[in-house]
Amino acid sequence: xxxxxxxxxxxxxxxxxxxxxxxxxxxxxxxxxxxxxxxxxxxxxxxxxxxxxxxxxxxxxxxxxxxxxxxxxxxxxxxxxxxxxxxxxxxxxxxxxxxxxxxxxxxxxxxxxxxxxxxxxxxxxxxxxxxxxxxxxxxxxxxxxxxxxxxxxxxxxxxxxxxxxxxxxxxxxxxxxxxxxxxxxxxxxxxxxxxxxxxxxxxxxxxxxxxxxxxxxxxxxxxxxxxxxxxxxxxxxxxxxxxxxxxxxxxxxxxxxxxxxxxxxxxxxxxxxxxxxxxxxxxxxxxxxxxxxxxxxxxxxxxxxxxxxxxxxxxxxxxxxxxxxxxxxxxxxxxxxxxxxxxxx
Ligand SMILES: [Mn+2]
Numbered sequence: 001x002x003x004x005x006x007x008x009x010x011x012x013x014x015x016x017x018x019x020x021x022x023x024x025x026x027x028x029x030x031x032x033x034x035x036x037x038x039x040x041x042x043x044x045x046x047x048x049x050x051x052x053x054x055x056x057x058x059x060x061x062x063x064x065x066x067x068x069x070x071x072x073x074x075x076x077x078x079x080x081x082x083x084x085x086x087x088x089x090x091x092x093x094x095x096x097x098x099x100x101x102x103x104x105x106x107x108x109x110x111x112x113x114x115x116x117x118x119x120x121x122x123x124x125x126x127x128x129x130x131x132x133x134x135x136x137x138x139x140x141x142x143x144x145x146x147x148x149x150x151x152x153x154x155x156x157x158x159x160x161x162x163x164x165x166x167x168x169x170x171x172x173x174x175x176x177x178x179x180x181x182x183x184x185x186x187x188x189x190x191x192x193x194x195x196x197x198x199x200x201x202x203x204x205x206x207x208x209x210x211x212x213x214x215x216x217x218x219x220x221x222x223x224x225x226x227x228x229x230x231x232x233x234x235x236x237x238x239x240x241x242x243x244x245x246x247x248x249x250x251x252x253x254x255x256x257x258x259x260x261x262x263x264x265x266x267x268x269x270x271x272x273x274x275x276x277x278x279x280x281x282x283x284x285x286x287x288x289x290x291x292x293x294x295x296x297x298x299x300x301x302x303x304x305x306x307x308x309x310x311x312x313x314x315x316x317x318x319x320x321x322x323x324x325x326x327x328x329x330x331x332x333x334x335x336x337x338x339x340x341x342x343x344x345x
Contacts, residue, residue, distance in 0.1 A: 001264075001298065001340055002027045003333055004062060004306040006324065009033050009049070014326045016056035022330045024337045027061040027306050028053045029102075038069035040088035043095075050096045062263055062306050063093050064102035064234075065110075065198070068180065073107055074164055075176040083180060087187040094191025100263050100306060101188065102234045104198040105177050107165050107209040109149060111201040116147045116322035117314070118278060124313040127323050129202055129242070130276035139207065148322065162207070170210040177212070178225040185226045194305075196234040196262040197222060202242045204275060214243065216251050223260055232260040238267025238310055241289045242277045249293035256301035264298065266291060266336055267310035279311050279323070282332035295336070296343040309333050 004027035005019045011033075019025055030053065032045045053060040066089050069082035090101060104110050114133035117125040137145045139162075142155040153161065168176075181195075188195050203214035212218055219233060233255055240246045255261050268287035269277040280286040298307075309332030311323035318325040 001303055002061065002306045003337055004029050004308045005329065005333065006030065006064065006308055007053075008321065008324065010052065012324075013320050014324065016053065016058060018326050020057055022333050025333055026058055028058045029062040029064045029306070029308055030060060031063055031065060037067045038071070038082045038085060040085040041066070041092055043092050046092045046096045060096070060098055062100040062102060062196075062308075063098050064263075066090065066093070066101055066103055067110075068103055068105060070108070070161070072180050073105060073173065073176055074168060075172060075179065079176075079179075083183050086180075087184060090184060090188050090193055091191045094188070094193040098193065100194045100196050102196045102198055102263055104200070105173070105180075105213060106200050106211060107168070107173070108161055109146075109152075109206070109209075111148075112206055113147055113322075120278070120280070120313065124315045124328070126279045126313045127311065128272075128276075128278045130273060131206075132273075132276070134206060162209075165209055168210060170212050173210045173212050174221070174225075177222070181226045181231060185228050185231050189228060189230045194230045194232055194262040196232050198234040198265070199236050199239040201236065201239040202275070202277070203239055203246070204243065215240075215246055216254065219251065219255060223255075223258070229259065230262075232262040234263040234265055235261045236265035236267065236310060237289045237291070237294055238265065238269045238279065241269050241287070242271070244271060244288075249290050249297055252294050253297040253301070256298050256303055259301075261298070261303065262305055264303070264305065264307035265310035266294070266307060266332065279313070281313060281328065282309055282335050291336075292339060292343065295339050299340065299343045299345075307336060309336060 003024045006029040032041045072079045113127045115128045118128040143149040143152045199213045200211040268289045270280045270287040271277045284291045309329045312328030
């Protein structure tokens, strides 16, 4: 296991120098953020990112994410040119030494929360979600009321997108994902890159949009779309544990045994209702994820890939990007390394 940490580039108020001082963290998870979705990442942007990370004494091992253009997910006529651009980006990050590309295949919104600063009893704040709160959000004027997406779409753009999606069933979305993977998996394999899909977050339909990467059966189906070792998973414990139908340690055992977990997101959540949860501190005691069982399964199956603390609370007065402060994620990185040492023979 290699402990890694997400960095949002030069504008991130958590600096590479900060990250360098977290014991055991040597791998950075980042992306090129200044290229429009759908364009190929220029070599110069990729090498600039790699140089920044290397100059800080760290290495860029995971790209999270190369975003998948909406045309590919919708299966539109122009998708091939976006797939070609995606392939170019995969080749370029592979040539730059990146070993894993994380991506997701969620329509319109690639994650959703209903509160980005929910106060926990200890005075920290965290991200939360509930279907009830989501149902009260009015999208008729665009995404203005939507936490984290307030400037994403105006009313006209959002309505156009949502109406395009009304014609797309879950089965059609599976077909579009298969079409994408049939073309990208061979490219990734020859570029030395592993593909790691992130599950839908939360793992159920929102706003009537199809969502397909939600449980063990869907992960099996994903792997069978193109049955190749590079076609694998970002296993996000928090996303999967948001649904009480998912036995997270059993899933980790199954997919680690198959060697198809390429990247681990370790996040803990506490379910607060049927379709509601708070993100909580990483240790098992604070939520519904048995983190010890997860890491034990990984260790027993010889997991050597990257892992990162996925999200953190805001603690000690820190402000910044919700879920991506320094302090609680650093605590998470230390907890996970201690647990790893404990479960490893
Ligand atoms: Mn995650």
